[in-house]
Amino acid sequence: MLHSSFGTRLVVLVAFLTLVISIGMGALNLFSSWTELKRNAEQHLNNVARISAVRVMDRLEDMQKDAVLIASAPQTQAIVQAFASSFDGDPEDTGVAPQRVALEQLLIGVLQARSPYAQVRLISVSADARELARVDAGPSGPIVTPADRLQFKGEEAYMQPLLSEAPPTAGYLTRISMNRENGRVEADASAMLRYVLPLIGSDGRVAAAVVINAFAQDLFAATITELAAHTRVDVVSASGTYLTFAEGSGAPTLHLPDMPGYQGLDFLSVLPEQDGFALDEEAGYAVVTEELPGPAGPFFVRFIASEDRSALFEPLRQGLWQTVGATLIGCCLATAIAIAITSRHLRPLRKLSDHASAQNAPFQKMSFNYDKMDEIGSIARSVEALVNRIIEDAHHHQAVWHNCTEGLLTADGNGLIVQANPACEALFGYGEGELQGQALHGLLPVEDRERHAALVQSSNDEAPRRMAQDQIVHGLRADGRLVPLEIRISSFTNDARNFSLVVIRDISAEREQKAKLENAVEALHRSNAELDQFAYVASHDLRAPLRVIRNAGRWIEQDIGEDLDEETKENLALMRSRVDRMEKLLTDLLEHSRIGREKLDEQEITGAEMLDEIRDLIDAPDCFNITASETFCWATLPKLPLRTVLLNLVSNAVKHHHLAAGEVCIDLGWTEDGRARFSVLDDGPGIAPEFHDRIFGMFQTLRPRDEVEGSGMGLAFVSKIVAQAGGLVELHSKPGEGSCFTFTWPALNSLPGTDYSRKEKNDEQGLEREGAQGTYNLAAGR
Numbered sequence: 049m050l051h052s053s054f055g056t057r058l059v060v061l062v063a064f065l066t067l068v069i070s071i072g073m074g075a076l077n078l079f080s081s082w083t084e085l086k087r088n089a090e091q092h093l094n095n096v097a098r099i100s101a102v103r104v105m106d107r108l109e110d111m112q113k114d115a116v117l118i119a120s121a122p123q124t125q126a127i128v129q130a131f132a133s134s135f136d137g138d139p140e141d142t143g144v145a146p147q148r149v150a151l152e153q154l155l156i157g158v159l160q161a162r163s164p165y166a167q168v169r170l171i172s173v174s175a176d177a178r179e180l181a182r183v184d185a186g187p188s189g190p191i192v193t194p195a196d197r198l199q200f201k202g203e204e205a206y207m208q209p210l211l212s213e214a215p216p217t218a219g220y221l222t223r224i225s226m227n228r229e230n231g232r233v234e235a236d237a238s239a240m241l242r243y244v245l246p247l248i249g250s251d252g253r254v255a256a257a258v259v260i261n262a263f264a265q266d267l268f269a270a271t272i273t274e275l276a277a278h279t280r281v282d283v284v285s286a287s288g289t290y291l292t293f294a295e296g297s298g299a300p301t302l303h304l305p306d307m308p309g310y311q312g313l314d315f316l317s318v319l320p321e322q323d324g325f326a327l328d329e330e331a332g333y334a335v336v337t338e339e340l341p342g343p344a345g346p347f348f349v350r351f352i353a354s355e356d357r358s359a360l361f362e363p364l365r366q367g368l369w370q371t372v373g374a375t376l377i378g379c380c381l382a383t384a385i386a387i388a389i390t391s392r393h394l395r396p397l398r399k400l401s402d403h404a405s406a407q408n409a410p411f412q413k414m415s416f417n418y419d420k421m422d423e424i425g426s427i428a429r430s431v432e433a434l435v436n437r438i439i440e441d442a443h444h445h446q447a448v449w450h451n452c453t454e455g456l457l458t459a460d461g462n463g464l465i466v467q468a469n470p471a472c473e474a475l476f477g478y479g480e481g482e483l484q485g486q487a488l489h490g491l492l493p494v495e496d497r498e499r500h501a502a503l504v505q506s507s508n509d510e511a512p513r514r515m516a517q518d519q520i521v522h523g524l525r526a527d528g529r530l531v532p533l534e535i536r537i538s539s540f541t542n543d544a545r546n547f548s549l550v551v552i553r554d555i556s557a558e559r560e561q562k563a564k565l566e567n568a569v570e571a572l573h574r575s576n577a578e579l580d581q582f583a584y585v586a587s588h589d590l591r592a593p594l595r596v597i598r599n600a601g602r603w604i605e606q607d608i609g610e611d612l613d614e615e616t617k618e619n620l621a622l623m624r625s626r627v628d629r630m631e632k633l634l635t636d637l638l639e640h641s642r643i644g645r646e647k648l649d650e651q652e653i654t655g656a657e658m659l660d661e662i663r664d665l666i667d668a669p670d671c672f673n674i675t676a677s678e679t680f681c682w683a684t685l686p687k688l689p690l691r692t693v694l695l696n697l698v699s700n701a702v703k704h705h706h707l708a709a710g711e712v713c714i715d716l717g718w719t720e721d722g723r724a725r726f727s728v729l730d731d732g733p734g735i736a737p738e739f740h741d742r743i744f745g746m747f748q749t750l751r752p753r754d755e756v757e758g759s760g761m762g763l764a765f766v767s768k769i770v771a772q773a774g775g776l777v778e779l780h781s782k783p784g785e786g787s788c789f790t791f792t793w794p795a796l797n798s799l800p801g802t803d804y805s806r807k808e809k810n811d812e813q814g815l816e817r818e819g820a821q822g823t824y825n826l827a828a829g830r
Contacts, residue, residue, distance in 0.1 A: 055390045055391065058386065058390050059383060059386045059387050059390055062382055062383065062385075062386035063379055063382060063383040063386065066378055066379050066382035066383070067375065067379050070374070070375035070378050070379065071375060074371035074372075074374070074375055077367070077371060078364065078367060078368060078371060081363070081364050081367050082361070082364055085360060085361055085363060085364055086327065086332075086360075089325075089327075089332045089355065089360045090325040090332070090334065092355075093279075093325065093332060093333065093334030093353040093354065093355060094325065094334040094336070094353070096275070096279065096281060096334065096353035097281065097334045097335065097336040097351045097352065097353035098336050098351075099272075100271065100272045100281045100283070100293070100336075100351050100353065101336045101338050101351040103271035103272060104268055104271050104272075104283060104338075104351070105338055106271075107164075107267055107268060107271055108221065108243075108340065110162070111221075111243040111260050111262060112219060112243060112245075114158050114162065114165075114168075114260060115219060115243055115244075115245035115258045115260055116219075116245065117158070118151075118154060118155065118158065118168065118170070118245075118258045119245050119247055119258050121150075121151065121154055122147075123147040123148070123150040123151040123154070124151055124154075124170060124247070124258070125247075126144055126147040127144050127147050127148060127151060127170065127180055127181070127256075128170075128247050128249060128255050128256045129249065129250060129255075130144045130147075131144075131172050131180060131255070131256065132249040132250065132251070132255040132256075148180070148181055148195075151170065151181050152181055152183055152192045155168040155169075155181065155182075155183035155190070155192075156183050156190040156192070158260075159183055159184075159185050159190040160189070160190060162262075163185075163266070164262050164263050164266040164267040164269075165185060165260060165261065165262050165263075166184065166185050166227065166238065166240060166261040166262060166263050167182060167183070167184050167185070167259075167260070167261040168182075168183050168258075168259075168260050168261075169181065169182040169183075169258070169259045169260075169261075170182075170256055170257075170258055170259075171201055171207065171256060171257050171259055172255070172256050173207075173210045173211065173215070173246070173254045173255055173256055173257060174202075175202060175211075176200040176202045177200060177201045177202035177204070177207045177210075177211065178198060178199075178200050178201075179193070179198035179199055179200075179201065180198070180256065181198075182198060182199075199229075204228065205222065205225070206222040206242050206244055206259070206343075207244075207257075209343035209344070210244070210246060210254055210257055215246065215254045216246060216343055216344075217246055217248065217254065218246070218341060219243060219244060219245035219246070219341060220243075220244055220341045220342050220343045221241065221242070221243055221244075221340050221341060221342065222241070222242045222243075222244065222343070223285065223287050223289060224239050224240065224241050224264045224285075224289050224302065224304065225239070225240060225304070226238070226239055226240070226304075227239075227240045227261065238263050238264075238265075239263070239264045239265065239302050239304065240261045240262065240263065240264060241261075241262050241263075241264045241267060242259055242260065242261050242262075243259070243260045243262075244257050244258070244259050244343075245257060245258040245259075264291070264302055265291075265299045265300055265301075265302055266299065268283070268291060268293075268299075268300050269299040269300065272293040272300070275293060275294065275295045276295065276355070277295055277359065278295070278355050278356040278358075278359035279294075279295060279353065279354070279355045279359075280292060280293060280294045280295070280353075280354055280355075281293040281351065281352065281353050281354075282313060282350075282351075282352040282354070283300075283349060283350075283351055283352075284313065284316070284349065284350045284352060285347070285349050285350075286347055286348065287305065288305040288312060289302075289303065289304050289305065290303050290313060291303070313352075315328065315330065315331070315333060315354070318333070319333055319335050319350075319352065320335060322335075322337070323335050323336055323337055327357070328357075329357065330356070330357055331354045331355055331356050331357050331360075332354065332355055332357060332360050333352055333353070333354045334352070334353045334354075335350055335351070335352055336350070336351045336353075337349070337350050337351075338351065415432060449469050450469060450470055452469055452471055453471055454471060454551055454552065454553050455468075455469065455471050455472030455475045455476075455550075455551070455552030455553065455554075456468070456469040456471070456472055456549070456550070456551060456552070457469070457472050457483065457488075457549075457550050457552070458547050458548065458549055458550070459488045459547065459548045459550065460545065460546070460547055460548075461545065461546040461547070463487055463488045463489065464485060464486070464487060464488070465483050465484055465485065465486050465487070465488055466484065466547065467484060468483040468484065472552060475523070475525075475531070475552060475554055476491055476523060476524075476525050476526055477525040477526035477527050478526050488548075488550070490524070491523050491524055492521075492522070492523065492524055493522055493524050493530065496521070496522065520532055521533050521534070521535055523552070531554055531556065532554070532555050532556055532559055533552055533553065533554060533555060534552075534553045534555050535550060535551070535552055535553075536550070536551040537549070537550050537551075597623065598624060601620045601623050601624055604620065605620060651686070651687045651688070652684050652685065652686055652687065653684075653685060653687050654681065654682070654683065654684060654685070655676060655679075655680040655681045655682065655683045655684075655685055655714075655716065656676075656681040656682075658685060658687070658690070658691055658694070659674070659675075659676045659680070659681065659714065661691060662674065662691065662694060662695050662698055662714075665695055666695070666698060666699050666702060668702045669702075669708070669709075671708055671709035671710075672702055672705070672709060672710050672711075672712065673709075673710070673711050673712070674698060674702075674712045674713075674714075675711070675712070675713050675714070676713065676714040676715070677713070677714070677715045677716060679715070679716045679717070680714050680715060680716040680726075683716055689769045689773070690726075690793065692765065692769060693726075693765075693766050693769050693770060693791065694714060694726070694728065696763065696765055696766050697728040697766060697789050698712055698714070698728060700763065701728065701730035701732055701787070704732060704733070705730065705732045705733070706732060706733040707732075710730060710731055710732060711730065711731045712728065712729070712730045713728075713729045713730075714726070714727070714728055715727040715729070719792060723775070723792045723793065723794060724792065724793040724794070725790060725791075725792050725793075726790065726791055726792075726793060727788055727789070727790045728788070728789045728790075729786065729787070729788045730786050730787055731786040732786055732787060733783065733784065734781045734782050734783040734784050734785045734786055734787055735779065735781040735782075735783070735787055736782075736783050737781075737782070740779045740781070743763050743779075744763045744764060744766070744767040744777065766789075766791070770791045770792075770793070773793055773794060774794055775791050775792040775793050775794070776791065776792050777789065777790070777791040778790050778791070
């Protein structure tokens with residue numbers, strides 16, 4: 049059934065893909081066809097609208113030419129000049145009767161040449177706008193209107209612009225309207241389109257006008273022909289008047305706003321404002337706009353060619369049905385081919401599946417024994433390698449689970465134990481499989497179960513979480529005994545089910561080690577307290593006898609005075625010297641013991657300021673030159689304990705110099721790992737290599753103390769302070785070549801606070817060295 053289902057799905061997939069591809073290609077083809085049809089329709093309708101506009105404009109241009117011909121005739125000019133100068137109301141009294149007859153003949157010729165014309169007139173531009181000459185088109189030919197029947201046209205709309213204060217001087221077309229005779233519209237009146245051409249008199253003003261009346265429908269009847277089925281052309285003016293040309297109609301249909309039953313064009317709202325093409329649900333439209341002269345300036349007429357949408361896209365509808373038929377046929381053929389191919393190629397796969405089902409032994413490697421080098425053989429070998437790798441991973445995970453020394457157990461979302469490893473079962477005193485199915489909180493004392501339930505429920509974080517990190521968690525063994533534990537809980541999901549992994553470690557041994565460590569720390573605190581007590585005794589009690597000895601010597605000198613001989617004076621001076629040496633020795637020993645055990649004051653100074661302080665504290669002879677490099681002077685340095693180190697090094701260089709004058713220089717550089725490297729160079733006698741290690745010990749001097757007064761603790765201070773800071777002191781020196789002491793110092797504020805403060809006072813030299821608490825940030829000096 050599975051094989052059949054797979055084959056069915058494969059066939060359905062092929063059929064579906066074929067259908068999708070066919071639909072996609074059909075849609076693409078239809079879209080291409082629709083685009084092509086739309087482009088063709090746009091081109092066709094634009095041509096129709098443009099050709100219609102050209103033909104209509106040709107007819108209107110003919111009216112303009114005819115009006116210009118009549119206006120430029122000599123007889124017309126003579127009549128206009130005569131009536132402009134001496135008109136008294138009767139055309140027969142002007143003395144231009146011959147010219148009038150000649151003009152009427154000209155008008156007859158125009159009417160005979162232009163069958164759509166209804167009237168051609170010459171009208172005076174006066175208060176009553178009387179006709180000066182008029183010829184009408186009659187049934188059998190042109191009819192000249194006698195002078196006594198000429199009408200007054202001052203009330204007509206087409207004459208009103210010429211009678212205004214600023215009459216137009218150029219010809220213009222008037223809106224189409226029904227013809228009026230003697231101010232009335234007759235029952236059989238026709239729609240007229242008039243062209244009016246003003247004539248300028250000798251005084252420069254409009255004196256008369258040539259007016260040509262044309263039957264609007266007849267004028268445009270022969271202009272637009274051969275329209276295709278479902279195609280029409282509408283000529284629309286801004287006043288709402290429009291002419292409609294349709295297939296098979298000899299003359300256009302006229303629509304005037306004042307006609308009964310007038311209906312406007314509904315599709316005007318979808319048309320573009322400029323020339324172009326538009327398409328709506330009913331039809332496609334192409335618009336061409338032409339400019340015509342009007343009495344108040346040019347106005348625009350729109351030529352709109354339209355065709356029914358169904359006619360435009362009829363080929364598309366036919367193509368759609370052809371595409372649907374081809375798609376169905378293609379899907380049927382593809383399905384049949386897929387069924388045949390699937391049945392043939394799944395036959396080896398069925399055999400492979402049957403062979404795999406027969407090897408159902410758990411956690412044992414399998415072999416399909418399928419030797420063919422086809423796609424099925426490749427699948428068989430891949431599946432065989434995958435399954436065997438999964439089995440190997442399962443063996444590995446099972447070995448880790450059973451051999452892990454930490455307790456491991458898994459629990460489901462209800463807090464029930466799913467599995468526990470042997471270490472966990474041994475930790476709680478249970479046999480194999482006895483923990484499975486029990487509640488997880490049953491491994492905790494009753495009083496702790498409710499407190500730790502919330503921690504177990506909140507273990508859905510991605511990172512493992514330690515349970516009661518700052519508290520002792522006890523587990524409840526099967527025998528009722530409690531055992532201290534460290535518990536870590538993490539969550540995971542398997543088959544859409546939530547589980548918790550609990551890692552349990554017995555910390556009994558750690559608690560014992562912690563107790564021992566706490567005892568050792570307490571002993572260390574006691575030792576430090578005893579050392580502080582010793583320092584106090586050394587600072588006070590051991591100095592008391594020294595003060596007595598110093599005072600006794602001073603009293604002897606005061607009591608005996610001048611009776612003391614030279615030897616006694618030397619002995620008393622030697623005693624005072626030894627007392628001072630012993631007192632300084634106790635002071636240095638006390639300070640040496642305090643290095644690294646007290647907090648420092650955070651204070652920073654520049655290298656230049658530190659150099660000035662070192663010079664003031666040493667009070668070297670004027671012949672000694674103590675200098676520093678620019679790098680050192682510009683650096684920002686921790687005041688203490690760095691000043692103590694440099695002060696001891698510079699003081700030793702001055703104190704142990706073999707000449708009365710000398711040079712001491714302080715320099716600052718940097719190591720490759722970013723640490724500061726200080727150097728103190730002198731031009732003294734130098735130190736033999738065999739003494740390079742010895743001089744850093746306590747109470748060590750290379751010259752007798754009677755020659756150079758000192759406790760021998762200066763370089764011991766330097767070594768211990770630099771070591772506490774994490775640095776290293778080195779000496780580069782040979783006898784007769786001077787000495788160079790270098791030491792490294794951290795370049796970042798990363799050291800714990802340390803008290804290197806010290807205050808030393810030498811009564812004879814007036815030497816005073818002070819320190820304060822500080823931090824270590826040498827980065828600014830780089």
